[in-house]
Amino acid sequence: MQTKQTIAIIGATGNMGSAISKSLAKGNYRLLLKANDKEELQALVQEINNSNSSADVEGIECPRDAGWEADIIIAAVPYEAEKEVAEKIREVANQKIVISIANPLNETYNGLTTDPGMSAAEELQKLLPNSKVVKAFNTTFAAHFATPVIDGQRADAFIAGNDANAVETVSELVSTAGFNPIVAGDLAVSRTLENMQLLLIQLGMKYHYNWLAGWKILHN
Amino acid sequence: MYELFFQKLIEKVNFSDEELNIIKTYLTPKKLRKKQYLLQEGDVCKFIAFVEKGVLRAYTIGEKGAEHIIQFALEGWLISDLYSFLMSEPATYNIDALEDSELVLISKPAHEDLLKKVPKYETYIRLQLTGAYFAMQKRLTSILSLSLEERYINLTNIYPDIIQRVPQHMIASYMGLTPETLSRVRKKITGK
Numbered sequence: 001m002q003t004k005q006t007i008a009i010i011g012a013t014g015n016m017g018s019a020i021s022k023s024l025a026k027g028n029y030r031l032l033l034k035a036n037d038k039e040e041l042q043a044l045v046q047e048i049n050n051s052n053s054s055a056d057v058e059g060i061e062c063p064r065d066a067g068w069e070a071d072i073i074i075a076a077v078p079y080e081a082e083k084e085v086a087e088k089i090r091e092v093a094n095q096k097i098v099i100s101i102a103n104p105l106n107e108t109y110n111g112l113t114t115d116p117g118m119s120a121a122e123e124l125q126k127l128l129p130n131s132k133v134v135k136a137f138n139t140t141f142a143a144h145f146a147t148p149v150i151d152g153q154r155a156d157a158f159i160a161g162n163d164a165n166a167v168e169t170v171s172e173l174v175s176t177a178g179f180n181p182i183v184a185g186d187l188a189v190s191r192t193l194e195n196m197q198l199l200l201i202q203l204g205m206k207y208h209y210n211w212l213a214g215w216k217i218l219h220n
Numbered sequence: 221m222y223e224l225f226f227q228k229l230i231e232k233v234n235f236s237d238e239e240l241n242i243i244k245t246y247l248t249p250k251k252l253r254k255k256q257y258l259l260q261e262g263d264v265c266k267f268i269a270f271v272e273k274g275v276l277r278a279y280t281i282g283e284k285g286a287e288h289i290i291q292f293a294l295e296g297w298l299i300s301d302l303y304s305f306l307m308s309e310p311a312t313y314n315i316d317a318l319e320d321s322e323l324v325l326i327s328k329p330a331h332e333d334l335l336k337k338v339p340k341y342e343t344y345i346r347l348q349l350t351g352a353y354f355a356m357q358k359r360l361t362s363i364l365s366l367s368l369e370e371r372y373i374n375l376t377n378i379y380p381d382i383i384q385r386v387p388q389h390m391i392a393s394y395m396g397l398t399p400e401t402l403s404r405v406r407k408k409i410t411g412k
Contacts, residue, residue, distance in 0.1 A: 002260040030256075069251040091221065095248040095330060130245045165329070 004056070006030045007173075008070035010063050010077060010085050013040040016101055017076035019145035020137060020177065022048055025055040027176035032066040033059050068092040072099065072169065074137075079104035079113065079120045086127035093131045097166045099173075100124045100190070101137040103197045109205065112198055121160065121190035134161035134170045135190040139197050140179060143212045148178035155214030156180050158196075160189040182217065221249045224272050225324040228296055233344045242338055246330035252276075252317040259315040265304035267325040271297050274321025275385050278313040279393070289394040292318075294381060298348060318386060363396070368405045371395060 007024060011017040012033035021033055025048045035041040041059040048057050060066045067073050067089035075085050079102040089098070100121040104114045114120055125133040136159045148155055157179035161167040167183055174181035184193060196215065204213050225247070226240060235243070248267070252258060258276065259265050269276065276293045278301065290313060293299035304311035305328060326334070334341040362371050372395070376383060382391065392402035 001263050003257050003263050065251070068249060069253070071250075092249050094244075095246065095325075095327060 001028075004028055004030050005071045006032060006069050008032045008034065008060075008063070008066035008073045010034045010066065010073065010075050010089070011081070012059075012076065013037055013044055014076055014078075015142040016137065017074075018044055019142040020074060020076055020101075021057070022051075023145045023177040024173065025052050025057050027173075029056070029176075031055075031057040032069060033057060034061070034063050034066045035059075063088045064092055067096075070096065072097045072173070073131075074099045074101065075124070076101055078102060082120065082124050083127060086124060090128055090131075093128055096131055097163075097169060098124065098128055098131045098133050099136050099170060100133055101135075103138050103194050103201070105198060105201065109198075109201055112194060114194070117191070119188070119190035119194050121187055121194075125162075125187055132161065132163040132166035133187060134159060134163075134166050135187065135193055136160075136170050136174060137177075138190075138193055139200070139215055140177075141211050141213065143210075144179075144214050145177060147212070148214075150212065150214060153216050154178070154180045156182050156216050158182050158184045158193050158215070160184045160187055160193060162187045179214075221272070221322070222247060222324055224296055225270050228270075229344060232347045233340050235338075235340055239338050239340060243334060243341065246326065246334055248325035248327060248330070250323045250325050252321045252323060254317055254320050257314065257316045258323070259301060259311055259313065261312055261314050262310050264308050265301040265311045265313070267327055268298055268300040268302075268305060268331065269293070269315070270324040270326075271295055271299065272322040272324055274323075275318040276315055276321060276323075277318055277386075277390065278315045280312055281314065287393055288396075289390055292379060292382065292386065292394065294379060294385070298352075318390075368395070368397070368401070369409050372402070372405050372409065 007029050009017055009021050012021050013035035021031060025031055033041060045057055045059045048055050073089060073093055073096060075082055077085055082102055102120040104112050104120045106113050121133055121135040139158050144155060157174045159167055159170050159181055171181040200213060258269060271293045273295060276299050277289050278291045278299055279287045279289045281287055291299060299315060301311040301313040362374055389399045392399045
């Protein structure tokens, strides 16, 4: 697509938010970055502009304004913060793609806080009934964005959503970020994806992956 | 966000509150900054855009890079590359904002759902299209049979704000004139 899409990244200075912001700045996108800490946000915008002269990136204070200008909204916030973000953007996110990246882990990382048979993404969809919620970037660690190829393999990144067009658009984002996009199914498959990441996090702690690990499907 | 949109909607067709609420769920609110593109030629046009605030223009680019403005859209007007939108073909128009603007967009899937779910929406679209056709008819007739001065006066009657909000060279482009010719036309009018 030639027309530059505008992407709002809420929570841009977090680990995932900044990783996503830096990698998407390489694509044909206009990024509006929203974070609570103004100084950190300025620093991030500066960093992106310094490393990428063609980046089109701006810090923005109000999440509602960011969402209003955006074509795609990425909620780069923890599960606990998704509800608050949804409240702020609900009106302006009408009919737009909203990406949920959250893994709803409990404090001890030995389980998820969502009910079985539910997912963070589906809860977000309930809060934003007229938006097209897509699960993405929850199976990729922040450190992975800087090196999407580990051990000679480009990591798979799973995507789930109910709207085919939305899922296709998000696949392109995931590609731009450097991963191999795999459409896993409709939004209910987020339950599996969130559980997958719980497993990977637990394995990472057990076997010391240092937060640099990913998924790769072996197939014919 | 949608005040003018609904005002124009109700002016044309007598929607019930329930129907208006259904329509509202299908609208995409979009802010565009000055000079930002809504659509670039070659992409499929995904939206019909209603201008809540601001000014947009649709234009093609000629061989030597000259811009030919097809249409302006001020508050209350719709703008799109309709052929591209309805036929899902690559657009020949570019659409960008001449001022910071607030738009209400209707996507193709939303449009198709609304046609099925709210029969009066089809009436609204019919009235918009016939209105656009009449405007096109008038414009074609005026280009072929009116003097440049008469055409310019007609333009300022249809778009009264246009002189303030749009640079003169763009008005010239819309009329198919060079800026110099338009200057002469305007002098001739004020000279009378």
